[in-house]
Amino acid sequence: MPQTPDEFLNLLQPHYCDALQYCRALCHHPDEAQDxxxxxxxxxxxxxxxLREPAKFKSWYFKIITRTFYRQCRQKFWRRFLPLPATVPETQLELPPVFPENDEPANERKNRLLHGLAQLKPKERAALLLFELGNFSIPDIAEIQEENSLSAIKSRLSRTRQKLKELILAAEKNNVNPQNYTGDLTDETKKLAAAFSGRR
Structure with a gap:
């Protein structure tokens, strides 16, 4: 059973990049991912x-990330009902564009994927990203999402893939302007988009 920060860092080091990729894929903005x-x-x-079994550090840590993400989503929901502080200038409320203003097809696909991911429920997005990006097994995802049923995770993944496909196709059909969306998609998420395109 690890006890010291050094032991924690040794356990974290092989999974740090995966954790960062997962956070970036879950969040709409790079600052949110860092938080x-x-x-x-x-x-x-x-x-x-x-932590009883150091061999299960990755799933243990990703469970913490997932719970923290759910908590952030709940906090954002309730923050909508609170007034903004009067001391914040309106210019600070505007988000800078994250994507460059060009019309490359690859950039459009990436932005449509981001748009689709942003419209998924947090639990759906987390399950899909854990499976596709984190390479977690169905039982691991069930443990991370605190589900008792493996079939619930399987059906969530299936429904989420279908929902994401429909969202992306609708965005293509409606010619959604990808410049309206902010977020951070990394190479791992591009792999998800390529894998998703191959399943059509």
Missing amino acids: LLQQSLVQALEKLPG
């Missing part, structure tokens, strides 16, 4: 004495 990663690292370090 998610940092909050989950703090929580994991605090809960380190509770």
Whole structure:
């Protein structure tokens, strides 16, 4: 059972890039992804004495990331009902564009994927990304998402893939302007898009 920060870092090191990719794919903005990663690292370090099997560190840590992400989503929902502080200038509320303004087909596909991922429910998005990006097994995803039924995860993945496909096709059909969306998609997410395109 690991106890020290050094032991934690040794366990984290082989999975850090995967965790960062997962956070970036879950969040709409790079700053949100960094916040998610940092909050989950703090929580994991605090809960380190509770890790019984160091061999299961990856699924244990991704479960913490997923729970932190769900908590952030709930907080965002309730923040909508709170007034903005009067001290924040309106110019600070505008988000800068993340994607360059060009019409490359690859960039459009990437942005449509981002748009589709953004419209998925948090639990759907997390399950799909854990499976496709994190290469987690169905039982691992069930444990991370605290589901008792493997068939629930299988059907969630199936429904989510179909829903994402429909969202992307609708965006293509409606010629959605990808410049309206913000987010950060990395090479791993591009692989997800390529795999998704191959299933059509």
